[in-house]
Amino acid sequence: MLIVVLLIWSGSASAQQFEIPRKDGGAVPEVAITGLFDKVIASRESGEVEFPDASFAHLQIATGRHADAMGTIHAIVRGLVDAGEARRADRWMPYLVYAQAKAMESGSGIPFDTAYGRAFRERFGNTDDLAANHAQYWFTADLDRARADLDGALKELASIRSVSLPDALEMARQYAFVEAHEAATRLGPALIAEDEQARYIVEENHVFTTAQGATLSAVVVRARKQPERKPVALLFTIYTDLGQHLQQAKQAAARGYVGVVVDARGKRLSTDRIVPYEHEVDDANAAVDWASRQPWSNGEVGMYGGSYSGFAAWAAAKRGHRALKTIVPYVAAIPGQGLPMENNIFLSANYGWAFFVANNRFLDSDTYSQRERWKTLDEKWFKSGRPYREIDRVDGTPNPLLQRWLLHPAYDAYWQAMVPYREDFSRIDIPVLSITGYYDDGQISALHYFKEHYRYKPDAEHYLLIGPYDHFGAQAPFKTPVLNGYRIDPVAQFDTVDVTFQWLDYVMRGGARPELLKGRVNYEVMGANEWRNAPSLAAAGGGSIDFYLSDALAGGHRLLSKEKPASIAMLAQQVDFADRMTFSHGYYPDPIVRDSLPVESGLSFISAPFDHPVTISGTFSGELKARINKRDFDFAVVLYEMMADGRVMQLSYYLGRASFARDMGTRVLLEPGEWTSIPFERTRMVSRRLEKGSRLLAVLDVVKDPMHQVNYGTGRDVSDESIADAVIPLDIEWRTDSYLRIPLSVERPD
Structure with missing residues (x-):
């Protein structure tokens, strides 16, 4: 099917149909499609329809009106520059060079390749190094895919008599893209190399000891x-x-x-x-x-x-x-804290990474891209019931790096030596800018650096920039508009590379501090479409509220209550580790927003609806009171917003091992049958405006899934436990004076 461009059309424009050219009553040949585009141009020029100048430029290129296309593109570029969006103007450079070359070819008879070189040199000769660097990016494209998309669109026309205006404009975009980028792909690399040779001194092979x-x-x-x-x-x-x-x-x-x-x-x-x-x-x-x-x-x-x-x-x-x-x-990693284990639980999400980076002196992309292999491996290992230490035997390929890491289940001296640890932070007196995302799976590492730096050096100059991004989006110049089902606020867009070099200019060249950095903590409030700042993480939260895990029922869940229970009750849960058909409640948010959230495992707790808008900004924490019949267990707490319409949005989560809850470097096993307090705090930061009628939903569960070690509770090294240790199920009781501490504040009025 033709892709419909995401523009807002008037009813008449959407209804406007254009007859498809035919030849001898048969299918539409590519050369005849320009007749369709001619009709669309004529309709705009007569005032019958309206559409953006960008689409007009595509139509002009597709119909051979190259000199006119240059004028239209120049107007588009001027408008973007005047609006402070010069980076968006860069994408037009391949079209401008192409249109100018075609105009020179038809007007002066200059061979196209020669004309293209002249046009390229003229355009790039008038740009500075940074503008040229940005523009060069747009000369690369997945041309095979673009051609396939265009061919599919042309074939689609063979079975219909007319097309709507949006469909016609989308086809013109595809057509112009292929024309401009066929030339860019064929001629661009040599011209870019020539341009860069004039701009830069490049030394590829430095080696030092x-x-x-x-x-x-x-x-x-x-x-x-x-x-x-x-x-x-x-x-x-x-x-x-x-x-x-x-x-x-x-x-x-x-x-x-x-x-x-x-x-x-x-x-x-x-x-x-x-x-x-x-x-x-x-x-x-x-x-x-x-x-x-x-x-x-x-x-x-x-x-x-x-x-x-x-x-x-x-x-x-x-x-x-x-x-x-x-x-x-x-999104800075901390080995031993965010990967390959999180809060002392080894996880398999990045199992293939060791092969990717260590199989050769470059990158083993062929191995790493075997997504089905890694997904199947997790499932095979989980169903086999074998110890986690034998997961590479299940795969059939030794993983020596993993085996090396598994020797250190505590956050011990091995891991501590890899990054600043405790008092090391007190000696870091340089300015630091940390950037991460609410949905970065490694966010706890980035946040740990920030917290520890201020813990040991209260006068540190360390800024945090965080918003609704995943691991890759936080690093990217452009953030994906829809992340795992959630459409980010428009204001959340920023260019990580630009901010990076603005910061370097600020520290090393006396430039201005990046505009987004108005406080030590700078965060985008999802749903409010605004950036806010605070002097600390605690100040960003504006206070916190304790919610208790009540035994009172609340519409299919239990109540997440602001009131501490007058009398303590116990909530029972049993987990059969021998059962490999049921998994624990999910933790990583994909999708972030769901129409509903059936809780098939674990205990769920829901708050009363908020009678006014509130914001949650910061990290949640808590303390669980539990009694088990074993020596240890792993648990997860996932926090959601349930909106008034029933949709559910994941906000944050915690994953950790009870025996390491107080100190990741020292394991303290639980006493079977004895009550123990389990504090936790290393959760993901989030900032979200919750509208009136929304509620908080928390799911508490024991970890049992293919993505993590299975802690059978014997007290031995978890990597050596197997399904043979699952004869006795885990019986666990949670006390209702267990609580979650959530950074909530009343939303300030507009």
Whole structure:
């Protein structure tokens, strides 16, 4: 089916139909489709229909009106620039170059390829390095898919007599896209390389030795026309992709820095063994030292990057090299806390990652992309009942890195050495900007860095920027408008790369602080469509309310009560670990918004409806009172908003092991039959406006699913337990003086 563009049409425009050209009564040939586009153009020029200038430019290109298309595109670009949206104007560069080349070909008889080169050089010759860097991005496209989409649309026309205006405009967009990007794909790479050669000095094969004797390789890019010493923007990564490295380094050089990308130990030109996480404190520090001492460096280094690279920036900060002036980590990982285990539970969500980064000196994408293999592995292992330590035997391929990690089920000295730990944070006196998302599965790591930095250094200059993004969206220039079923507020859009370099400019070049950073904590309130700021996480919450896990029934759930129970009752639950047909209640939000939420496992608690709008901003915590017949168990608490119309939106969740609840580094087993208090706090931050009539819904459950270790409760190392330990089910009682502490505040009036 033809894709309908997402525009708001008047009723008459939507109803407008255009007859499809025919040839000898048969199917529509591609060359004849321009007749349809001619009719659409004529209808606009006569005032019969209206549609955006962008669609008009596509129609002009598709019908060969290339000089007219140039004028339309120029007007579009001027409008976007005047509106402060110059980045959106960049996407028109391939169309502008193409239209200009076609106009030169038809007007002057210049061969198209020659004309294209002239048009490209003229356009790019008038742009600065940063604008050129942005525009180059749009010369790449999935051309095979675009052609297939266009071919499908043309075939669709063979069976119908007319099309609506939106469908005609969508076809024109596809048609113009293919025309412009066929030329861009064929001619663009050589012209871009020529342009970049004139702009940059590129050095791909630097190799240097660390103080520990390891070798690391680096890519360095500098602006050719500005040879003076400059600050260094350094990215340290295990995701070795030379093409990507060059683009990242050129982007930094285009913004006035020396762009440096360093490969982790054992990657690319390094001959050492690949062991993720274990040497980055030394190696990232060595990279800072090396970059600061080069003749093109002014001696100052700023590190940035997401996920692993965010972790590496923190690893470098642990050493505190005098040249390291700031770090900008996004969705930064903490080995041993967010992956490969979370709150002491090993999880399989990223099982294949070890093969991806460690199978060779670049990336083993073929293995990592075997999604069905990894999904099937989780299910096979779970159904087999084998110990988690044998999951790689179930797969049939040894996973030595996983086996190495499984030797450390506590957050012990092995993990502690990889990033700043406790008092290490007191010595980190450089400005820091952390960026993460409410739905980043590794958010607890990014937030832990932020909390610990302020815990041990109250006067730290550390800013947090957070909104409705997942792990990849928080790192991206453009955030997906619909995330796992939730449409983000328009104001939530921002360019992570732009903010990164604005921050580097602020710290290293005396520039203004990024506009979004008005307080130490900067967060987008979902549903309110606004950014707010606060001096701390606690201040963002504006207070908290304790909700107790009542035994009173409330419409298919139990009551989540603001009143502490006058008398304590017990809520019983039994979990049969030998049963592999039922799973625990889900934890990661996909989708984020559901039409309803049947709770098939665990205990659910719902609050009374709010009689006025409230906001939840921050992390929830709690303390559970429980008694079990075993020595240990794993549990999850998932927090939702139930809207007045019955839809349910996931807000946050906690996942953890009871025996490590008070100290992730020390396991304290439970006494069977004895009551114990289990505090928890490492939950995901969220900010959401809850409208009048909404309620909070919390689901408490014992963890039992294919994505996590199964804790059978024997007290032995959980990695060695198996279904043989499931003879006796887990019997658990929850006391009704257990509570959740939720950062709720009355919504301020508009």
